[in-house]
Amino acid sequence: MSSKLWAFVVPIVSVIIALLISSIVIVLIGQNPIVAYTALFRGAFGSKLAIASVVIKSTPLILTGLAVGFGFRAGLFNIGAEGQMVMGAMIGTAFAINVAWMPAVFAIPLTMVVGMIAGAGYAAIAGFLKAKTGAHEVVTTIMLNWIAEYLSSYVVTVPMGVGFGTPKSPEIANSTKLPPLITVQATELTSGIIVAIIAAIVIYIILEKTTKGYELKGTGFNPYAAEYGGIKISQNIVLAMAISGALAGLAGTLEVMGVHHRFLGTLSGGKGFDGISIALIGQNHPIGIIFAALLMGSLRTGSNEMQFAGVPKHIILIVQAIIIFLVAADRIVRTMFIRKKKVKVS
């Protein structure tokens, strides 16, 4: 089988195995796995509302997945998408609150740009430290995550905090709210998904078609050869981190512009970390990442419906864990196929 086909087969088989193993757990707690999975499926695809929810959930995941994946392609492990997302959302919001006078045509893209710059700048700190002093980006981005988290919870309680009871920023200007594509009751499927897909395509083009992509990937594969080839390593490290951070920052800004319409302290909710597994399930390929994010998003959305069927939400974490585990050790799945083939032959 070609490697391109494997890229699809492995995740699909992993999902099936994960569901099978989890069904044992479901039986153990006295529930019917068929009922549970029907609910899971219905919850993810059974209605307009469900599909809208899947898309809403997947949008930031596509972007954090791209952020981490892009870093990996350039040889960097950006574990800090979490913090960059928060910074993007925070500074994007600060901007969006104050531009009520601006027409949406300018306000919307500008807010996105501000969020991206914020994420990029924050990530560039780690890139700069790596380029300048060799500080390992895993350490610096982990530290920056915490700093961003503390900063954001401070910002929503004091400088930006409004209201009585809720640590939150004021609502962003109407002109910066993303127009919804479809509105299903209170659920607005915003145009954020379009931005995320465009981002994936742009990243694909950068990586595969441009000289910068050539340099970034080259640096990731072999920094020595890249340097020998006249590519400025430290510049590229900073740039790669910045692009990665811009994507994460965009994820945060879109959450504000499309979903919450204001900045909230715990906005990232682990999506930056989810980006790691999504990038890797998607094999660090922008298009693969879109699918991986949709898979993750639909599992999570569907799992809410599973709760109505009496299965606790944690089961879906276990399902996810097994899928990711099997994608990591994709040879397990491949071996299963090869063995099956042998059986057929004999």
Added chain:
Amino acid sequence: MRKVLVAILLVAAVVFALGFKVIMVTDVGGLGDKSFNDGTWEGALRAAKEIGAEAQVIQSYEQADYIPNLTKAAQQADVVFAVGFMMTDALFKVAKQFPNTYFVGIDITPPEGQTLPNVVCYIFKEEQAGFYAGYIAAAMTSTGKIGFVGGIPIPPVERFRYGFEVGARIYSTLHKKKVEILRGYTNDFEDPKKGKDLTLAQYAQGADIVFLAAGACGNGGIEAAKEKMVALVGSDKLVDIIDYYTKNKKGYFAIGVDVDQDYMAPGVVLCSATKGISSAGYYGVKAAWEGTFEGGLKILGIKEDGAGVSPMKYTKGMIPNIVIAELEYLTKLIKDGKIVIPDTEDKLKAFQVPSITFPF
């Protein structure tokens, strides 16, 4: 014939009651927080049992779940609970779509200018509960230093602190006892170890009673008090603690929060500053069932059973009766509005201890 009629009515009632459904949507913390989610659920469940309604709880993982979960709940239920201040926006968006479903928001303040007839929001006068904590702590401290450990300084946490500080100030003015307050925040509601470390840091600086308004971090704080107390007393048995305290008039104590946490370390948790969360849950369901539901914001304080102090089941023996008596008198003054516990930082700064003469 009468019998049949009764039977039919009964069946109808049961069928109707079965059709009545309560769904509670939690915030990301979920059940088991020993606070809002647990308290609301307890109240809602009690009410549902009484009227024979069906009750279900749906947990949210992340903020993006609030709207879909509330929507799904609204499609199925007659009363939907939204628990936790993070759900404010989502609640009002969804409630607009379902005018025939009742919504109860717990710890939610309606966004500026928004009121819906089918949404009732409950918030609590934490400052009044905090007042008890402060007053008792000031009365009981042997070092003259008491501590406050907060989670994230969001308004409910801060209201606890305003009350705590005022309580201590009132005691120290009335009894001319110098009391200093140490303050710190874990910036977290989930991590018990952080709570423990911060509490110990305050003990290290001389505090002997620490008020824990930090969610699950508080459990760690209680454990910190217990550890210090055991080191002092040499035992964690209630009798030994009481013995030791009666003899030496000193010890290390924690003060619990939200619900009665005294049982978690008997004798070590001096008291708990409680909120009437479960009564909000209870009344929310009852009002919808009885048709007396009315939208708007309800702020529950001492008067409405929305704020108070635990019965101090284990520590009553240590707390002087005079303090209990004083508290009872002060409670009356608060209920009557003669003392207003401040609920903002500015009001706290401006707060003057009124002259109070106890009738005894």
Added chain:
Amino acid sequence: MEKAVELIQIVKRFPGVLANDHVDLTVFKGEIHSIVGENGAGKTTLMNQLYGLLRPDSGEIRIFGQKVNFKGPRDAIAKGIGMVHQHFMLVNTLTVAENVVLGSETTRGIIFDLKEAQRKVEKLSKSYGLQIDPTAKIENLPVGMQQRVEIIKTLYRGAEILILDEPTAVLTPQETQELFSILRKLKESGKTIIFISHKLNEVMDISDRITVMRQGKVTGVLNKNETNVKEIARLMVGREIVFTVQKPQAKASDVVLRVENLWVKDYRKLDAVKGVSFEVKKGEIYGIAGVAGNGQSELVEALTGLRKPEKGKIFLLGEDVTGKPVKELRERGMTHIPEDRHKYGLILQYPAYYNMILGRHYVPPFARGDFLDQKKIQEFTAQVFSQFDVRPNNIKMLGMNFSGGNQQKLVVAREMSAKPKLIVVSQPTRGLDVGATEFIHKALIELRDTGVAVLLISMELDEIMSLSDRIAVMYNGQIMGEVDPQQTTIEEIGLMMAGHKFEEVRRF
């Protein structure tokens, strides 16, 4: 004579390749037996089977007459076989002693006895004349020393049969001679040595008997005394080889590169280049000879922009380019064939056509604005591939899948096709077989004759002597002297490489 090793009808297949095609090999006890053949002839594969790293598909292995079936190197070691691999199998962060004893450690109870290990290494190094500091870290040792560690490793394990896979590829002439005297000493003490090489002079120098391989088959087994270089070469390549490089007189003209009093520090922040000055002219090959580790690598890195010099000036075409980045130097017409093609020369994960534009990926016709022009790139690569005869002729194959020789060709082709004004060439034929070496030598001379300035750094004295128009010798970071190859001898250069100044040498 006792047969130490017998390989009988060994067959080993890899996907798409028949690496060993019914190979027979007999090695007698106490002899030095060479196996020669071009890259890809199947020598290393054969030896890996003898050492238990690979298992033959069919055939039989006998050691001292006893049939063996190795499941891994551990079994081979137990039978007294030791192997020194072409890529050293050393743990860089550990010390010499630790590397030597790894896998069969000296212990005291559960404690690893480092002192004892050091003692044993010391003892071994004394008894075979292999001078080494057992407490030195591998990463701080020059390659020649690292090779000694490899040999000591096998001796420590009681090896009776030593396999050395292209051991001289990385050595200077002096180091090679030292290695040979060590090998002779080992032979005297009764060890059997299998020596793999394609350098025929060396093979003739050291061997007792020679087995020649070509394309997975044995093409001849010869006694050294009954053969000559020409015969071996014919058996090896399948045709006659010209050994002397034919070149017209150089027409050197304007100065292209001028280096003035250059000082460079190495990665340990120690002075590696200490005040070097020289000039390279248009249309000449300027050779720098010297034993490895005398500052040549740092000099090259400084010249090509990979390392910042401490002091001194570098002029390219009359302009000061000291400390300029690689990109600018390349734009000014300098290209570079690096010493270590795996580390610097190629991005192994990239296809050949991407590797072919490294360093020029951002200039037309390969780039249009910020975008790569895939079509132009591939056309260009296809053309260069046929011009330089890179095999297989598949421009989409990943760099890592080319053989070592063709990887080097890729690099050479790229750097030469960039129309340089100055090309810095470092160890261009290291590890290459005769055919490829010949090809690259010719290409360098052709380049020179089109008016390019060539700076050649090599540790292969033959290469330097036959290619260069002027030769400088480096020792301890300094240039010992500059000579004309036509008016000097190998001995003279050898003395300078050992640290004697030109003036002293001429006085001898």
Added chain:
Amino acid sequence: MRVLTAIWEIFTNPAFYKLTLTAATPFIFASLGGVYSEITGVVNIALEGIMLMGAFVSIVFTAITGNPWIGVLFAIFVGLGMAWLHAWASIKWRGNQIVSGTALILLAQGVTGFLMEPIFGRPGQTDIVGKIPELRIPLLMKNRFLAQSIGELSPMIYIAFGCVALAWFIIYKTKLGLRMRAVGENPEAADTLGVNVYMIRYFGVLMSGIMASLGGAFLSVGEVGNFRELMTGGRGFIALAAMILGNWNPVGAMWASLLFGFSEAFANQLQSSPMLHVASSTKPLFNMFPFIVTLIVIAGFIGKTRPPAADGVPYEK
């Protein structure tokens, strides 16, 4: 001036040193786990998950048996199990070690959350179940400063430092350790000398499971006596950073952990100090202190640290 007095008071307060130790201990355990695994060439970002599992299991078995030490024992077993999964995927199946680690973190979060209800009858958190009592060393109790700083500590803190010594001994003084370092740096070289690369890596990863689960157990039965979902709160990642900061050396990791614990304790004490007049709302920012210190230390003073050369690369014969 008041700030300086406050800082002076912190440093002269013996309890501060005790708090430094208790804050550092989970990082010491877990970062040692990282060292064991990565020194043999297997990246283990699952530390966070294994810690969480360790915290949970030790509480479960403490609740069942009433003896926290038995809880710790079972935590070790489960930690081994988790580590084995990681080893199996990344060594046997040569899987992507980062992905496998991420999966284990999710698995731990899922399993611990899922089992709360069946075992404790309610989700979220347990009551205070019980913990290992502190060990009082009479000899140290004579001096007031020593008594309050190190006179009375959780025995697990001593165990943590014992583990540092043990790790140092194993890695640098035994033949096993030599092989571990060799395998992490150049597995091929080790393989050609007959060292069983897979076995050594399994050992490293399994040891990391033991260490990380001890770190988790310390949090629950060693410190707070209860379990709360996600109570590890990212400490596994901080431990990872401590390991890198300590340059993949057990002693270095210990110092990095201590630095972190020190700044955490410092931040706690400083923000609580009555000497300091800071608005309550800005006090949470004090909690950033350890992270900023780490950032400055790694950027300014340590810079380049060098991972084992084969770290994260699956070994294929």
